[in-house]
Each structure stands twice: as C-alpha cells, then as structure tokens.
Amino acid sequence: MLTIEGISKSFKSLRVLRDVSLEVQPGERHVIIGPNGAGKTTLFNCITGSQRIDAGRIYLGGEEITHFPSHRRVHLGLARTFQKNNLFGTLTVEQNIHLAVAATKPYRSRLFKPLSRYRDLREETEELLRRWKLTDRRNIRVNNLSYGEQRLLELVLALASRPRILLLDEPTSGMSPAETLETVALIQNLPGTMALLVIEHDMEVVFSIADRLTVLHHGEMIASGTPEEIRSNEMVKRIYFGGGAKIGAGA
Numbered sequence: 001m002l003t004i005e006g007i008s009k010s011f012k013s014l015r016v017l018r019d020v021s022l023e024v025q026p027g028e029r030h031v032i033i034g035p036n037g038a039g040k041t042t043l044f045n046c047i048t049g050s051q052r053i054d055a056g057r058i059y060l061g062g063e064e065i066t067h068f069p070s071h072r073r074v075h076l077g078l079a080r081t082f083q084k085n086n087l088f089g090t091l092t093v094e095q096n097i098h099l100a101v102a103a104t105k106p107y108r109s110r111l112f113k114p115l116s117r118y119r120d121l122r123e124e125t126e127e128l129l130r131r132w133k134l135t136d137r138r139n140i141r142v143n144n145l146s147y148g149e150q151r152l153l154e155l156v157l158a159l160a161s162r163p164r165i166l167l168l169d170e171p172t173s174g175m176s177p178a179e180t181l182e183t184v185a186l187i188q189n190l191p192g193t194m195a196l197l198v199i200e201h202d203m204e205v206v207f208s209i210a211d212r213l214t215v216l217h218h219g220e221m222i223a224s225g226t227p228e229e230i231r232s233n234e235m236v237k238r239i240y241f242g243g244g245a246k247i248g249a250g251a
C-alpha cells in the first residue's frame with residue numbers, strides 16, 4: 001500500500017530523517033514509535049507531501065508519488081490527522097463533516113450552490129454521523145465539545161475521503177483514560193481493508209493496535225518488525241527504553 005525507499009530530510013544543517021525505508025501492507029496496522037524529536041511527524045509530512053524530501057522515493061499502491069502535491073495523494077487514498085486539531089470551531093459537528101465530505105468531491109468549487117442541495121453529500125454526512133455515533137451530537141458547535149470528542153471528530157473527518165491508508169499522529173495524546181479507550185476501540189473498528197500508519201507514545205495503545213512496529217531514533221530507523229520482535233530487540237531496549245526496560249503491556 002505504501003512503500004518508502006531511503007528517504008532523507010534536513011532542515012538547514014539539521015538532519016531529521018536519514019535513509020528511512022518502510023512498507024505498509026494493505027490493511028496493516030503499522031505503528032511508529034521513537035523519542036521526542038526522532039523525526040516521526042516530519043516523516044508523516046514527507047509522506048503526505050506537505051514537506052519535500054531531499055532524497056528517496058515514495059510509492060502509494062504501487063504508483064510513485066514522490067513529487068505529487070498533497071491533494072493528488074489524497075485522491076489516491078491517503079488521509080491524515082494532526083497532533084493538534086484542525087477543525088472549524090464555530091461550526092457544528094454536522095457542518096464540519098459536511099465540509100470534509102464536500103472537499104472530496106469534484107464539484108466543491110461551485111460555491112454559488114449551497115452544499116445542502118447536494119443529496120450525495122447529505123447522505124454521506126448522515127452515514128458518517130450514524131456510523132460513528134455522532135447523530136445526537138450533530139448540532140453542537142465544535143468549540144463546545146470536550147478535547148477528546150474533538151480529536152475523535154477529527155479522525156471521523158479524515159475518514160470522509162474513504163482512505164486506503166490513514167496516518168494518525170498521536171491519536172490519543174492529551175486524552176483521558178476513558179477517551180483513550182474509546183479511541184482505541186474506534187481504531188480497532190476501522191475497516192480491515194484500510195491500512196493505518198500511527199505515531200503513538202502510549203505503549204498500551206501501541207500494543208493494542210500494532211501488527212508491525214517501526215522504531216525511529218535520531219531520524220534513523222533502528223528496528224522494524226512484529227510487536228514480539230520489537231519487544232525482544234536488544235538494540236531497541238538499549239537505545240529507546242534505556243537498558244533493561246520492559247516494552248509494552250504484558251511484556
């Protein structure tokens with residue numbers, strides 16, 4: 001679904017990514033872990049096209065997208081969420097979803113016709129509201145939602161484009177334990193055909209969702225494998241978890 005071959009990225013003299021390669025299979029749940037500043041968000045920015053890479057190649061579903069602008073990558077099935085919310089706070093839940101659905105349609109630029117007049121937009125908005133149990137929250141202004149609800153809504157908006165691969169940047173950061181559980185359940189309930197690439201710090205969450213893990217350290221990929229392989233990887237334990245640390249729930 002996604003192949004990254006030897007990508008590097010620097011900000012002036014600061015080398016943030018060095019020769020990073022990874023593959024995400026269709027439907028795979030792939031989690032990236034690594035200390036603060038390891039380059040995880042920069043890697044996401046390079047994959048989505050919001051930052052240019054200095055070297056390497058990126059393929060989406062077998063097609064090379066290295067130099068594609070972000071919107072072309074979205075149309076090929078790539079979607080993402082951010083560490084910080086990207087919502088319209090003064091609009092309602094329903095209006096935010098409506099706009100996200102409209103953004104995926106070719107007729108979105110015909111501004112003289114109200115969006116509410118497009119039946120397919122209304123139906124897809126209803127489906128998302130129903131599917132993600134937001135029907136009774138539809139008329140609430142986003143600014144009045146709790147932080148956790150806002151983050152969940154952002155995840156729902158990312159689903160509006162029906163992505164084949166979804167990138168989630170720290171989906172549970174700042175959430176209460178209950179909101180974290182809800183988010184993990186939502187992630188686990190995403191369609192099995194949708195691949196996920198997730199940046200996450202909470203090890204309970206990591207090991208609840210990951211089929212595969214990649215560890216970044218100072219911009220380099222130091223390990224990639226199944227959760228079991230990463231748990232028992234001596235270099236990961238030494239570099240990332242500080243020696244004899246146990247990795248993840250039940251390790």
Ligand SMILES: Nc1ncnc2c1ncn2[C@@H]1O[C@H](COP(=O)(O)OP(=O)(O)OP(=O)(O)O)[C@@H](O)[C@H]1O
Nearest residue numbers: 011014016034035036037038039040041042043083
């Ligand atoms: N636009 C930028 N200009 C200059 N330096 C940047 C820029 N974006 C990121 N960096 C630097 O690149 C390094 C990696 O940052 P990045 O946000 O990718 O790390 P991260 O692994 O996502 O960290 P965290 O877990 O704290 O979110 C950091 O040293 C950061 O300060």
